[in-house]
Amino acid sequence: MVGRFFQRKPNNSSRETSNDEQAIQYQQQKKEMLLPSFEDNISKVKKTLGNSADLIIRVLHIGPENSVTIGVLYTDGMVNTTALQDLLDSLINKLKPNDINSPDRTSIVTAIQKNAVTVGEVEEVKDLDKLITNVLSGHAALLIKDEPQAITVSIPGHEKRGVEEPQSATLIKGPRDGFTETLGTNTSLLRRRIRSSNFWLESKEIGEVTKTRVMIAYIKGIANENVVREVHERLDKINIDAILETSYVEELIQDEGYTPFPTIFSTERPDAVAGKLLEGRVAILVDGSPFVIVVPSLMVEFFQASEDYYQRADVATLLRFLRFFCFFIALLAPSIYIAVLTHHQEMLPTTLLISIAAQREGIPFPAFVEALIMEITFEILREAGVRMPRAVGQAMSIVGALVLGQSAVQAGIVSNAMVIVVSITAIANFCFPAINLATSVRIVRFGMMCLAAVFGIFGIMFGIILLCIHLCTLRSFGVPYTTPAAPFILQDQKDVIFRMPLWSMFSRPRLISQNNNIREQINPPSKPERGTRKQ
Incomplete structure (x- = not known):
């Protein structure tokens, strides 16, 4: 959907500069300025918005003998009604007669800004496009008769979701607030x-x-x-x-x-x-x-969770070891199983080889096709569980996996060992704190399975080499994606696989922050002298 309506600007610097200058001049000429005619400005706003039903226009007559006419424009449901009522009361009650009767007509705008508007952010607008944008963004616009400008007051009041715990990154220990759509x-x-x-x-x-x-x-x-x-x-x-x-x-x-x-x-x-x-x-x-x-x-960030910094360093380090181990299981477990059964049966102990051969007796498919069937079936169950209603999706995915797996084994389509391999692979895939890394591993896993089916262990090694080369060529805003492993930076190894104590991490990542690399150094906790006891 995105590809149909976006275009990137060309990278040619000289041509891009000239095009940008022409675009700025065109936009300046294209801007339609507000007119001194009060009625014309309101009619232009109505016409531009197609007489939209949610556009509210109120005309107020203020000052002695109602000498000043002000039009208040706002979008229904986008402004705070309480703040809007305060604004209207201020316009009626707080505007001084001297400001209104002053021969300098611009003092009316100044008086409204300084005295009458007591809420929200105030902005002076002179073109129609900016006026409409502010009105549609939750601003109230004040159009003054015989003035070629308007005043917009920011009083947004649209409905919004409250601060809740994020569902995509839950923690056992740590803060419970998460970002919202506002x-x-x-x-x-x-x-x-x-x-x-x-x-x-x-x-x-x-x-x-x-x-x-x-x-x-x-x-x-x-x-x-x-x-x-x-x-x-x-x-x-x-x-x-x-x-x-x-x-x-x-x-x-x-x-x-x-x-x-x-x-x-x-x-x-x-x-x-x-x-x-x-x-x-x-x-x-x-x-x-x-x-x-x-x-x-950096790639290592996708293995790090916020909870790592809210627990002891040794516990966080153990959990990171577990995540890296799960990464290799999710990436290589089906590939190794296919490679060993297809090309390297001699690597298995005799007892285990006989057990697997007995399970595969009567299986009509080779190991690669067997693994492919199970992986695709599990992906279908995963996607269906996500799209189903929350109360039904989790139960359907669990029951579906159990029923299909058991039925496939009894029907002689797959073996028990293959069900175990695919299950442990799927479980390991859920251990990553970042869901987008888990999706990447699922994609690469199918390529590794194809290499293992054709070339065996040598194909897996070749795939790992290609994967390492690809990762080393990636950049994120100019910083190597595999930092601090490649290039290797010794001082940044304190927060990669190991999570060192907080008092020892006194330096920021070297390639990330090049202006201020040293944090406020924290002294290590002092140990009480032997023999002393707190009274």
Whole structure:
């Protein structure tokens, strides 16, 4: 769906510069400015919006002898009704007669801004397109008779979901709040954790039709300025009708599009984003999406969970070892089973080989076809479980797997050993904290199974070599994807496979933050002297 209505701007720098200048001049000429005629401005707004039923227009006569006429425009359901009533009361009661009767007519606009408008963010608008955009974004617009400009007041009040625990990244120990679809709520969740004047937020508007607000968040002095500049440049090059979710932005700004592995990290957890901002990364928040993307991203991040930093270092290290082990199981278990049964039966102990041969007696398919049938069946069950209603989906996937597996064994289509291999592979695939990495492993697993069926163990080794080469060629905003393993950085090994104690991780990732690599050093906990006892 996306490919039908987006275009990327050309990469030719000189031609791109001239085209951008021409586009800016054209947009400036294209802007339709507001007129002094009060009635003409209102009729233009109505005509542009097609006399939309949710556009509310109220005309107020204020001042002595009702000498000033003001039109209030807003979208029904998009503004806070209480704040709107306060705004209307202020317009009627707080405007001074001296300001209204002043010979300088521009003082009316100034008086309204300073005295009458006491709520929301105030902006002076002079063109019709900006006026309509603000009205559709939850602003109330004030059109003043005989004035070629308008005042918009931000009083959004649309319905929104409350802060809840994210379903895609649950924890046993840790904070329970998660991002929502409201951009202001998401920025406040980050502000609660990073109360620093160096925490900067910069806003952009992307999408010719949707005009979606996109926020860039980073910590000044810690984040790499080159990365911040690169983020701005890539976002500015997006030429698309609609941005409906963070994935749109992720797909349009990533370094490499032809890879199964995610090169941009996304999460619903504010604590995870705050931790990455403190390492020198840049976060991108999209209005209407509960997921926040963080760049640059490394492959090791997809094995790390927020809970690793809320437990003891030894427990977190053990869990990371388990995740890496599950990665190899999910990637290679069916391939090794196929390779051994097809090409290398001598590698199995005699007792085990006889047991597997007895199970496979009467199976009409080779091991590769047998594994392919089971993998495809499990993928169908997984997808059906996701699309079904939540109360039914989980039960259907579990019961479906048990019934189909047992029935397939009794019918002589697959063996018991193959059911065990596919089951442990599927379980290991759920151990990754990032669901997009689990999807990547599922894709690569089918390729490894084909190599194992044709070339055996040598095919698996060849596939691993190709996979390592591919991973080493990937970049995420200029940073090697396999950092700190390749290139190997010794000081960054404290938070890869091992999770060292917090007091020992006094340096930030070297290739991520190049401005301020040293954190505030924490002294290790002191041990009490032997023989002393707390009274």
